Amino acid sequence: MDNRTNTIAGWVLAACGAxxxxxxxxxxxxxxxxxxxxGYPLEGAVxxxxxxxxxxxxxxxxxxxxxxxxGAEVFKKCAACHTIDxxxxxxxxxxxxxxxxxxxxxGKGGYxxxxxxKANGGKWDFDAxxxxxxxxxxxxxxxxxxxxxLPKEQDRANxxxxxxxxxxxxxxxxxxxxxxxxxxxxxxxxGRPANETSKAPVAPGVLGxxxxxxxxxxxxxxxxxx
Numbered sequence: 105m106d107n108r109t110n111t112i113a114g115w116v117l118a119a120c121g122a123x124x125x126x127x128x129x130x131x132x133x134x135x136x137x138x139x140x141x142x143g144y145p146l147e148g149a150v151x152x153x154x155x156x157x158x159x160x161x162x163x164x165x166x167x168x169x170x171x172x173x174x175g176a177e178v179f180k181k182c183a184a185c186h187t188i189d190x191x192x193x194x195x196x197x198x199x200x201x202x203x204x205x206x207x208x209x210x211g212k213g214g215y216x217x218x219x220x221x222k223a224n225g226g227k228w229d230f231d232a233x234x235x236x237x238x239x240x241x242x243x244x245x246x247x248x249x250x251x252x253x254l255p256k257e258q259d260r261a262n263x264x265x266x267x268x269x270x271x272x273x274x275x276x277x278x279x280x281x282x283x284x285x286x287x288x289x290x291x292x293x294x295g296r297p298a299n300e301t302s303k304a305p306v307a308p309g310v311l312g313x314x315x316x317x318x319x320x321x322x323x324x325x326x327x328x329x330x
Contacts, residue, residue, distance in 0.1 A: 161257055163231060164279050164280060167261050167264065171265070172265045172269045175262035175263040178254065179266055181251075185197040186199065187200070188267075189201060189270075190270075197215075197249065198215040201271045203267055203272065204268045204274055205227060205272050207226075208226055208228055209221040220247045221244040221248075230277055237260045237264070238253050238254065238255075238260065241253075
């Protein structure tokens with residue numbers, strides 16, 4: 105009896121060992137690496153932020169509806185470094201009174217502009233101000249201005265009209281003309297509009313819209329027939 109019990113116990117242990125071994129081998133064989141990103145890849149899908157960036161709305165279009173009062177509120181972010189009242193002294197940055205239309209990096213009571221900004225040349229027109237306020241470091245790589253920029257287009261437009269109202273008062277650029285709506289393609293036969301009555305050619309000798317009888321047929325005036 106003891107030998108039989110020992111034999112059964114041995115077979116049970118062997119079976120458990122075999123099952124455990126198969127489980128380990130199977131786990132190693134079927135092991136899959138953890139994906140870098142959770143989820144399932146979709147063919148043709150583009151990651152967020154990939155592809156070409158959506159072009160900005162032209163600044164002239166935004167200026168047409170910009171609000172200088174809202175621009176004054178946004179300008180409070182700049183007030184730690186800039187003054188804007190006429191005759192006010194320069195701060196960490198230059199005084200910005202009558203800046204719109206002025207030469208870039210010149211004047212301003214002898215303020216020490218960076219060489220990077222001086223190298224741009226030109227004037228502070230509306231497009232230049234929009235580019236500057238979007239990202240000063242991209243507009244003039246190496247500029248002393250550490251402000252990251254205003255990401256919202258309408259905020260930039262509001263600030264620009266506010267700056268313009270403070271001593272510059274230049275006329276705002278005309279907004280680009282809207283593209284005319286494309287005309288619908290005609291749906292009628294032979295390129296005619298769909299609402300135009302289609303006039304099919306009348307075969308010789310067939311009375312339809314035509315009033316001339318076919319050759320050899322008697323001439324009958326319908327009006328004369330009673």
